[in-house]
Amino acid sequence: MTDSSPRSPEPASRPDPLSRPHYHLMGIGGIGVSAFARLLAARGVQVSGCDEQPSELTEQLVREGIPVATGHDPAHVQGVDVLIASEAVPKDHPELVAARAAGVEVRPRMALLGELLRASPSVGVVGTHGKTTTTSMIAVAMQGAGLDPAAFVGGIVPEFGSNARLGEGPFVAEVDESDRGFAALACETAVFTNAEDDHVGGNQATYWETVEEQHAGFARFVGQARRVLYCADWPGLAELSAGARERLSYGQAEGADYRAADLRPDADGTTFTVLRRGEPLGEARVGLPGTHNVLNALAALAVTDLYGGDFGAAAAALAAFRGPGRRWQRIGELNGALVVDDYAHNATKVAAAVQAARQTGRRVRVVFQPHRYLRTQQSWPRLADALMAADEVLLLDIAAASETPIPGIHATLVSDRMSQGGHTGVRYLPDRGEVVRYLRETAGAGDIIVTMGAGDVWKLSRELAGVGA
Structure with a gap:
C-alpha cells in the first residue's frame, strides 16, 4: 500500500534552472491555480506567480520554493516563457499586454489542465455539485488501493x-x-456527477449564457x-452521456452498473453494500453524513475498481476519509x-447539507451566507425552500464576490419566503458579532451548527469553535 504521508512538491533531482521553461501563474493564491503550480514544479518546470493579496496558500507555496x-x-x-491566466482576466490586463508584446505565450488555465489530462491515464470529474469531494475520494481510494494517483x-x-498529489499512477x-473551456478537454474516464443550472447567465467572462449551452x-x-x-x-445524465464510447453508471437506481444498496445511516455517516452489475463487491462506509456522500463514495470505489484497485483497501481508506476543506468540515x-x-451555496447543495445535518439527530442550526447577487436573484425561492428543513436559520448579507449589487436583491428575500412558508426559526442577522454572541448564549450539546456558503462565512465557524482561521 502506498505511504499516505504528503510528498514534497520538489522532485529529488531538478534540472538546471536555465534549461527549464519558466511558467508564471496569475492568481496563484487561488485554490486551483496553486495546485497547478505544485504540479508544474513537480514536473521540473520553473514556476512563479502573483496575486492581489498574500494568503495562507501563497505563504505555503513560498515555503515550497515557489x-x-x-x-x-x-x-x-x-524572462517568462508561458503566462498562465484565467479566461476571466481581461484581455487588456497590463500583464497580458506585456506578455504578448514580449512574445510570451499566454495559456488559459483550462489548456494547461488539458495537457495534464493527456499526459497519462486520467480521470476527469465533472458536474454541477460534488466535484471536489468526489475527486478527493477517488484520489484517496486509489491511494489506499496502492494505485499511486x-x-x-x-x-x-x-x-x-494539499490540493495536489504527486504520483506515478x-x-x-x-x-x-x-x-467554458472545460468542454474542449479530453480524458480517459469522465465521472459525471450531475447537471444543473449553476454558473449560468450574467456578465461573468467564463459563465454560460444558457443552461442548455x-x-x-x-x-x-x-x-x-x-x-x-x-x-x-x-x-438526464444518461441522455447527456449518449455520445460516449463506453457508458457505465453508478447510483442507488436499479440497473446501475455500480450500485449502493442496503444503506444504513447513522449520526456520523453511512454504511452500505456495493454491487457491481448485481454481484456484491463488498461493504463500504463513508464517514460523512448525507446520501450525496454515499454517491460520491460509490463513484470513487467504482473508479478504483475500473483501474484494478483492491476494493477492500479502497473501502478502508474511504471509511477513514473526513472530507476536503470546507466540505462538511468538522471544526x-x-x-x-x-x-x-x-x-454549500446553491439550492441543491444547501438541501444536501441540511439533510446531512438532520442525519446526525441533532437540532440543526444553520448560519447561511447567500453568494452573489445574480445567483441569489436566480434562485432565492429555491434557497429558501432548501433551508426549510433546518430547525433554525440565521441569514447573513449576500457575499458580493466582486459583483455589483442588483436593486431589490437582498438576503431578506430568503428569510421572508421562509417565514411566509411557516418557518418560525429564521432570522436576518447581518451583524456577525450578534450571531456569535447569540449562538454562544444558546448553543447546547444537542445542537449542530453549520456555517454554510461560498463566501467568508467559514470564519464564523472558527470563531464559534475557538480555533484559529
Whole structure:
C-alpha cells in the first residue's frame, strides 16, 4: 500500500534552472491555480506567480520554493516563457499586454489542465455539485488501493495536506464547468456527477449564457472521454452521456452498473453494500453524513475498481476519509454543540447539507451566507425552500464576490419566503458579532451548527469553535 504521508512538491533531482521553461501563474493564491503550480514544479518546470493579496496558500507555496509576488505588474513577465491566466482576466490586463508584446505565450488555465489530462491515464470529474469531494475520494481510494494517483483538487485534502498529489499512477482532476473551456478537454474516464443550472447567465467572462449551452458542454466533455461513469440517480445524465464510447453508471437506481444498496445511516455517516452489475463487491462506509456522500463514495470505489484497485483497501481508506476543506468540515465544538463548515451555496447543495445535518439527530442550526447577487436573484425561492428543513436559520448579507449589487436583491428575500412558508426559526442577522454572541448564549450539546456558503462565512465557524482561521 502506498505511504499516505504528503510528498514534497520538489522532485529529488531538478534540472538546471536555465534549461527549464519558466511558467508564471496569475492568481496563484487561488485554490486551483496553486495546485497547478505544485504540479508544474513537480514536473521540473520553473514556476512563479502573483496575486492581489498574500494568503495562507501563497505563504505555503513560498515555503515550497515557489516565488510569489504580491500585486500585478507587467515586469512579472520578464524572462517568462508561458503566462498562465484565467479566461476571466481581461484581455487588456497590463500583464497580458506585456506578455504578448514580449512574445510570451499566454495559456488559459483550462489548456494547461488539458495537457495534464493527456499526459497519462486520467480521470476527469465533472458536474454541477460534488466535484471536489468526489475527486478527493477517488484520489484517496486509489491511494489506499496502492494505485499511486496524481491529483488536482479544488480543496485541501487532509490525507495529502494539499490540493495536489504527486504520483506515478492515474491523474485524477476536478474539472470546473464554470470555465467554458472545460468542454474542449479530453480524458480517459469522465465521472459525471450531475447537471444543473449553476454558473449560468450574467456578465461573468467564463459563465454560460444558457443552461442548455452548459449541458451541451457537459455532453461534449463526456463524449470525448474513452468512457463515462455517470450518476444513474440524476435525471438526464444518461441522455447527456449518449455520445460516449463506453457508458457505465453508478447510483442507488436499479440497473446501475455500480450500485449502493442496503444503506444504513447513522449520526456520523453511512454504511452500505456495493454491487457491481448485481454481484456484491463488498461493504463500504463513508464517514460523512448525507446520501450525496454515499454517491460520491460509490463513484470513487467504482473508479478504483475500473483501474484494478483492491476494493477492500479502497473501502478502508474511504471509511477513514473526513472530507476536503470546507466540505462538511468538522471544526470543533461550542458548549457541546458540533460546529461544521460547508461550502454549500446553491439550492441543491444547501438541501444536501441540511439533510446531512438532520442525519446526525441533532437540532440543526444553520448560519447561511447567500453568494452573489445574480445567483441569489436566480434562485432565492429555491434557497429558501432548501433551508426549510433546518430547525433554525440565521441569514447573513449576500457575499458580493466582486459583483455589483442588483436593486431589490437582498438576503431578506430568503428569510421572508421562509417565514411566509411557516418557518418560525429564521432570522436576518447581518451583524456577525450578534450571531456569535447569540449562538454562544444558546448553543447546547444537542445542537449542530453549520456555517454554510461560498463566501467568508467559514470564519464564523472558527470563531464559534475557538480555533484559529
